[in-house]
Amino acid sequence: MSNDLGSRIVSITVVEVTALIILNVLSLAGNILIFISASTNKWLRTATNLYIIALALSDLISALIVMPLSTGVLISGKWIYGDAICQLHAFVSMFAIYVSSVTMGLTAVNRYTRMCKSDKQYKKWFSMKKSRMLLVFLWVFVACYIGIPRLSGLQRYDFVPGYAGCSVMHLSELGKKIHYGIVVVLFFVTPMTATIFCYAKVAKMIRQ
Numbered sequence: 001m002s003n004d005l006g007s008r009i010v011s012i013t014v015v016e017v018t019a020l021i022i023l024n025v026l027s028l029a030g031n032i033l034i035f036i037s038a039s040t041n042k043w044l045r046t047a048t049n050l051y052i053i054a055l056a057l058s059d060l061i062s063a064l065i066v067m068p069l070s071t072g073v074l075i076s077g078k079w080i081y082g083d084a085i086c087q088l089h090a091f092v093s094m095f096a097i098y099v100s101s102v103t104m105g106l107t108a109v110n111r112y113t114r115m116c117k118s119d120k121q122y123k124k125w126f127s128m129k130k131s132r133m134l135l136v137f138l139w140v141f142v143a144c145y146i147g148i149p150r151l152s153g154l155q156r157y158d159f160v161p162g163y164a165g166c167s168v169m170h171l172s173e174l175g176k177k178i179h180y181g182i183v184v185v186l187f188f189v190t191p192m193t194a195t196i197f198c199y200a201k202v203a204k205m206i207r208q
Helices: 010-040 047-075 083-116 118-124 128-151 173-207
Strands: 155-160 165-170
Touching: 010 047, 047 083, 047 118, 047 128, 047 165, 083 118, 083 128, 083 155, 083 165, 128 155, 128 173, 165 173
Parallel strands: none
Antiparallel strands: 155 165
């Protein structure tokens, strides 16, 4: 994506806007259907599905806030919403990404425990109450990790044309390295490793 959105040719703008609108509509429709299914069928309101609902909620937040604002940016070629919305856009976009990846990792651990461990162990670690508490802790932790450096003046949020939205800007090279080191390990490598390990074990159990 060009760093100067205003210099793009019309055909590229049309393709980018159309693709994002399609993704936005599909995300809204798919995640709303998950909430409708869970609300109308009590058998779907299980501890396992709670993680799926949480994942759907994080995706829905992105579809309601991040994608529509980015669509406007792609159409106009610039940020047109003001600084307050820029701060919100940057926070929500990072929050949705980090929460989604960690929630997928937790879902994999949940499935592994359900399939490969005893019912007693599963109920001990993944009761409905504990699952709710774990998800609340996760969301609060991610929000604090994103928000505290910004509020303490270690980072700032600015419009980044190449992202068609606002994102974090680091005020020091050391802070940037520390930030991305934590993000890569905590929000990507760890969930991905847990997901691969757990689903490999689940697949082995199913074959047996």
